[in-house]
């Protein structure tokens with residue numbers, strides 16, 4: 057940590073002069089630099105402060121993307137960089153950020169000089185940690201804004217932050233508040249996993265953020281995959297940019313996966329996936345592995361059931377529905393553990409750098425090749441060996457392998473002898489029978505998976521109509537396929553234009569417990585809602601649907617109705633307890649007041665019923681004398697008809713107006729629902745989440761102290777808002793700035809355990825043997 061020095065004015069002037077001279081020389085060296093064979097960081101024209109920070113953190117040798125991109129970025133160019141997972145992109149953009157601010161002689165009082173945007177909180181935290189690690193000899197302040205409760209807390213400190221790292225939603229929130237966050241002087245903007253930000257529906261948020269930034273800034277876009285949306289973003293937000301790294305898009309000559317990654321696939325029936333996974337885990341107890349499912353509910357179910365079945369390895373789970381603190385703790389524990397199985401959603405599929413992961417298992421087929429690459433890339437990082445296995449159903453197999461092949465990825469096939477595979481279905485059934493909580497989770501997991509397939513864009517891979525729903529339900533231990541009703545699909549179609557699949561999945565996950573997705577947001581809960589929020593009420597679902605049919609008629613008329621009938625739970629009306637149609641207190645009050653107001657109007661019309669039972673107003677024959685006095689019958693008739701026609705025309709206009717207003721209102725509510733959802737989804741994982749706040753201090757070394765202090769003392773603050781738990785660190789006193797600131801091998805009865813195979817053949821035969829037992 058740099059010591060505070062007391063200098064005289066002339067000493068300070070002299071120091072300043074030397075520093076200016078040093079920076080000028082550095083700039084000249086940078087502009088003239090041409091060494092495509094640079095091997096070490098010190099071969100690059102970098103400032104001493106940055107080089108010392110890198111060395112202290114044991115970063116000495118350059119990776120390819122670092123060697124190629126740092127000199128280009130340091131020259132001030134806009135850069136679009138794509139490089140394989142685990143190839144060291146984080147340093148590739150953090151080093152130029154520090155260099156830029158150093159060369160601009162940035163001080164605490166200059167405000168935000170660099171903005172780094174990451175799609176998820178976990179990734180933002182990781183970037184922050186790396187920055188803290190390498191920035192020990194620099195004198196900038198760094199801070200994290202990743203959403204959550206205390207905007208005020210952040211706002212108060214944000215004005216003193218020089219390097220701001222955050223998620224898009226929260227950054228924009230601070231910009232909108234117009235207090236604290238001033239980006240007028242911003243020098244450099246970094247978008248990490250930029251395409252993921254776009255995929256997650258942050259396009260508008262990013263546009264708004266970029267719109268608030270000075271045009272003169274430098275911009276760096278980084279990703280492991282290079283999609284069309286990334287190219288579009290590059291065209292819009294970069295100026296005269298340089299492309300660095302391997303062209304990682306379709307048609308490239310090399311696979312985009314690391315060379316050290318061994319990739320496999322197996323073809324397995326949907327209903328056999330959990331059996332296969334469990335057998336796999338039991339035979340790889342000495343490994344560190346990540347298992348990916350497509351939804352948080354499936355993760356939750358697999359975790360809870362496997363925990364009870366005790367495969368013999370430490371199990372962890374991580375998904376966006378968990379509280380932030382739990383997520384952070386799991387990330388931390390998993391990073392440190394050596395033999396462990398983490399069951400997770402795509403919340404950790406991008407960017408997260410877990411050390412030494414042996415296996416990545418993709419139980420659910422990824423939505424596209426990019427997701428496959430990012431998931432698999434959690435293993436085999438920074439030149440280390442790693443393996444990945446994707447489970448494909450016979451329906452997905454062919455088309456997905458083609459998609460992979462088009463990107464030069466050709467995993468090897470592993471065979472499983474289905475006949476000999478150990479089944480955990482009976483245990484699951486027994487568990488679910490005993491534990492209603494688990495059964496409920498199973499139903500949720502089932503619904504989530506079916507929904508996830510329904511909304512996939514790539515229908516050649518994901519064949520919704522070929523899903524073996526009954527078998528799948530049975531494989532989860534359920535007695536039959538829960539009934540699913542997806543309605544209001546118009547809303548989903550609309551949302552498809554706005555968001556990509558993961559967010560759609562998120563939206564669908566917000567459907568109610570009956571599997572229904574409604575076109576409009578609910579206003580308050582009815583007794584029906586509450587009744588069906590209770591667990592294990594699925595048996596009532598048919599009845600519920602009957603009751604609510606009339607209420608939901610309008611939606612159903614859209615033709616957007618889909619249902620998967622549940623075979624074993626057909627419920628006869630007479631078997632059900634008598635249900636009185638419930639009414640909310642509000643609706644009862646409303647009805648009563650309507651009656652009261654009608655009664656008080658005093659102009660009620662007396663009605664009589666005619667022979668056909670039709671109600672008609674009472675009328676009496678008018679006196680003939682009076683009738684004649686008003687004119688002849690013909691003209692009276694004409695006058696009457698004209699009047700009636702006018703009334704009808706007026707009514708017609710009113711009706712049309714009413715219909716129009718209703719339509720507009722419906723549209724407004726739908727838009728409102730979408731908007732609200734996008735806000736809630738400040739991050740995708742916020743089906744899910746509200747973020748934690750950890751703001752840095754005026755000095756990196758303070759940040760380090762602060763972190764370790766908290767770890768030691770367990771001093772993490774904790775509070776709740778919006779159902780989220782958050783952690784935050786106390787801010788230590790700010791330093792004054794000077795002129796030169798700176799298993800055991802347990803044998804299972806059924807599965808033989810052996811050492812990790814070295815070759816593909818070994819692995820194949822091993823897997824076959826193990827699964828055949």
Ligand SMILES: Nc1ncnc2c1ncn2[C@@H]1O[C@H](COP(=O)(O)OP(=O)(O)OP(=O)(O)O)[C@@H](O)[C@H]1O
Nearest residue numbers: 115117118119141142143144145146280407409438
């Ligand atoms: N020059 C280096 N020397 C030693 N280790 C490095 C170096 N650069 C990066 N690493 C290490 O390599 C690992 C992967 O780096 P990083 O997380 O930046 O990869 P990435 O390219 O961003 O991956 P992803 O695309 O998955 O986000 C990290 O553990 C990091 O500490």
